Amino acid sequence: MYTGFPHDRRFMLYSISKDKNMHIAEFTEMCLFTTAFVDGSSSPSSPKKFTVTYTKDHAFANPDQKITDATPLEIDLAPDTHGLDEFQITMHSSPTVSYDMGATYNEWFSARFGYQVKLLYIGENRRKVLGNMPPSVSGRQRDEQSQGTGATAGAGGSSWLSSITSTTSSVVGSLLGSAKQYEGEDAGLTFADVAPYLVISTRSWENAQQRLPAGESMDISKFRPNIIVEGAAGEFDEDFWGELQIGSQGAKIVLTQNCARCNSLNVDYSTGKVGESEAGKILKKLNSDRRVDPGAKWSPVFGRYGFLAKVPEGKTAAEIKVGDEVKVVRRNTARTSFGMLLSHCSIS
Template sequence: MKVTALWVYPVKGLRAIPLTSATLTPQGIAHDRTFVLCRRKEDGSLDKLQLAGHPECALFGQEIVDGTIRVRYHAPETPIVPRSPLHDETLAIPLTPDTAGLDMEDVNVHMSMVRAYKMGSKYDEWFTACFGFDTVLLYIGDQKRPILGTFSPKAAKPQKGWLSSVTSYVTGSNREEEKEGEDWLTFTDCAPYLIATEASLRNVRTRLESGEVDMVKFRPNIVVDGETQWDEDYWSELSLNGGAGFTLSKLCGRCTSVNVDYDTGRPAAGESGTVLKKLMADRRVDEGHKYSPVFGRYAFLTDGVHSSSISLGDEVGVTKRSEQRPVWDWPMKDPAAARFYEQRV
């Protein structure tokens, strides 16, 4: 198989940036989802903005130029918010901001908590003018989000026996090293990478009379051509250019974001607004996430790979398969499961 598309999303929820090559890190493609937008609720707390709940996120294009993320608002023909002069301005966000002196605030992304950096009023005012409600831009910086459930490949590894645990306690060794060895996230949902295939997209297109469904609707990082539709459900490990590549985690349950019209910033009208429903017929195949149809796989760099590169046309191979599909166990809506990276359970 070959890599056919690469995308990065520096500001979570906004339009993708297409790439021809990228740097791979344990936390995803470099700079992927290091920023998140939140709505300030009446009680003062923050609620993350994503396409499912706020389809107007699709109206924001972003690109990386000279160490900045340049964000533009594409006002739709039928306005969503009152006209503002700020709509014509391009917002420049430092790709790697200096966090010294920045205030911090807690944000909950699918029960995986983090205390992130507030970028400040200049950025908040621009996004507020475009969204029409009080909006806050946060940066992950040097902070980390925990991975819940068994989404991390390391979660499936056997735990230390009692003897090694006692030895570590007596010698005082390894505790911090072990903690640093944990997988962690930026503002990506549940894993550093989302991988999809052109073969499965072709299946989705056959479900619509128009045959028009763009891969961008599924928001993957890496797309490969694939050989057989839905074959990726059973992949366990992938090689990249003949070497170590990716360890596959869970299936990606889809939501109403696949129905969004990127031109209007609203749920799509007509057949384009039925993609999720079309998938419901036979793609609810995850026993742990039984009401969501599946498209794509969450992935991690294979253990021991700390950095790599990937380009369009690179070779990807399936080096390990599973006889059964993985089962979703991320406690997405359980308030009792919410925790920070430092507060391990």
């Protein structure tokens, strides 16, 4: 639960020729694969497997190479890692050990991509949360800003240098330890980018949609959220959300930093390539007024990264489900400033 919803982002594809993990911003054809849970016979609410389906009849990189077997690939949601080869992986500067799922899976994907790839599973391994993304670091930074000891992120007149200084002091303070405990549990990462949860609002999505001409649409799944909130007070109101309470059981999500967007928004899901219509230019359209984070000043902001608040000892985690009421229980007075570029700093 602290590393995200069950089964969320536990698998990854890896390009052998480019020697790197695959993200849709660079490997745009990844969108041609769709997934679905397979209901377990004994407990339909707890699936044991999922399927992957390829939506084309030919290998993406070799259109003349036809796919004769359109059968979806079935994969265990929690495969036995005993006997699987370990594979070192680094994602967004955060390394971990993963497991190579083996020839059957690798060959199925490779035949459809048209080049050699591996399917990796993270198992019980985790990646470190870096920079000022962890709740403890962002919390210290927020306190420093409110006390006037650091730059106010996003405030008029604050400089890039002052933002870096504030972030640095927060990171150093976290590494050295602090008596104050902050909400939000950092239990590491699976293959999610930089935090377990990503929250967006439908009001903001509607704003993106309105930037396109009639007849074109912006698929909300392109923003890759795992929590979508309806009924926000306004467009991009989530820029200032600090903490959410979800559902009658009071689950809390602590939002620490903004999500800076990339070329993945421009991908046409029907072709696996960057779109040729206005929808294929949505990143540029958002750049016109959404470059609002001095810590990611070349990218538009859309959504907030978050962490589940710690569950009190003796209690079980609160359930979150579609349709739950969402309350903003803490708002930030200014936008936060992304500080992932400090992920390599060290104390000696």
